[in-house]
Amino acid sequence: MDLRLGIVGCGRISHAHGIAAQRIGKGLRFSACTDVNEDAARNFATTYGSNSFYTDYAEMLKKEQLDGVVFATWPAQHREQIETAIKAGARFILCEKAMALTGAEAVEIYDLAKKHGVTIVEGFMYTHHPAIAKLDELVHRDVSGAIDSVRASFHMFLPEPEGTQLTWRQRKETGGSVPYDRTCYPVNICARYAQALPVKVAATVAVSEKLGTITRLYGEVTYENGRVALIESSNTAVFGQEVQVTCANRIYRLATPFTMPGDGTVVEIEALKFSHIREHTHAVKSPLPVQDDLPSFHAYRPQLENFAKVVAGQAKHSQPLLVESVVNSFTLDGLVRAGLEERVVKIEIPEHIKKDWRAAREGSFA
Template identity: 35%
Template structure:
């Protein structure tokens, strides 16, 4: 901890559009302050520092790490940069890192990160904000009660119609293959995480099919199936050529749980549980209202609580490494047209 045990001082790397959610979360969470920010573009770093009250801003990460006394760092950067940035943070003595998804673009790099974190006795949590939302906690509680029965299958979707010709592709990293563009390491990372999280098991085999942009070589559509060791089967759908969908559905022996918007929940939401009335071909529906919550703030609360030794991380690093392995397997399945065994 820094000089005052009542304040956790953080630095943030990457001051693009997404970083604003982390800045706002730090304002909402008591006992936390982002005191320094860094971006390779001076104008963006300066703008965020002025808007959110950072003490200083930088354009070189190493300088920020050397000059600031930080309790942790938030990496709000491209997946291709994460390994190098994590290695530098650890080298400079940073023990706590919140790293935006996806952790990396390969299982080799993900494994390397795991080893580095372990060797430096550090803590790293991947930023997967949806996991911290009360709606996900409610799903977990309903499943834990046991009345709905055993999970049979999981269906997770994240799609939105975003045609290539309508985007500023030269400036958008989501169309840059080297940066992790396309659906695989962006939208689909939520889906893979949710399926792994709720299945309660390790993947056994996967198969996926999709569409790869001829111009940008990124996947704009992926449809996959995951079979887990415990028999649970998961279906994943992510497309930039389909109507908007962010649904999570969990089908059990005695009912079906649905969360209509699962990954970016803004405002109130509702979980529905459908089940058949005994001895009748009649479907009953129970609803659970979920209050509005800031998932980014809840994520930051968990991150800082782990730093203080008060909580366990909602997303342990070994699960993030498993997520990358599974995404990589699905991409390989798409490219080679075959089932990938684990």
């Protein structure tokens, strides 16, 4: 029997999950959907074959027998929606980024999930693109040497509108500021290669006088093991994404790591001697040809497949682990505070979170 999934929020990004389910085919489907906009919910149901659609997500959670729930909603809604889902009996949740607006919110989600035995996955689909696996492989070769630092950027030109027509990305009440829409990606990938808990952050931010949202964030994160991350995200820069991992003997760069529409290329830089370098390129094929629009990008399919395996009991964990998302929420929270308060911020993570994070790193996390 197919896994029965429900989706909350039927806006643009919901179609990424719907298309992923169609591509997977037999084994899972979105049997129910909900959106406050009835037309959006009806359209999703018609397009992806849902049996039922709703305008009240709590009603859907109460009435439907679902194996898993996907939240394709605004960041500011996640804390309340996740709690409602857990209280309604949901045990497997895939939540679009950013899962939480603050570290405190993330801890509340974590503690509630742990109390009820709930698996929650934050939706960083990019981690499922084969180019990320290739970057992992290259970085961790002996020839690379120890990781020194990570630099990651995600820019997208998004000028302030002249009138009152705002997207969710420009509305403070939805969690639409740069940190929760884009900075969360660099924070996530930097933590992947830092491989340690963050201890302090510094940042510079710009705030829209008109909208009250953060429009630029440039930050530095220092980790327990001495590794450093440099993070960049802006609404006033041309679209661009990149991650660079600098090691003792090699540098690795990957362009557009977070939303790769097709194939990827990891560039490896080898220093032959002072001022003399040699570049090696590692081409990575995507299972699909170049896709035109974000919802059709390949990475959403393996993300949903992995989530489905966890739901079906065929896999133990789905990446990222919830405790990793909680730690990253503290990093993002700290960067925002550091920028707004113009000071270095010490990252203070609760002891039980640090304990569980370390257990997860050691492979003993249940």
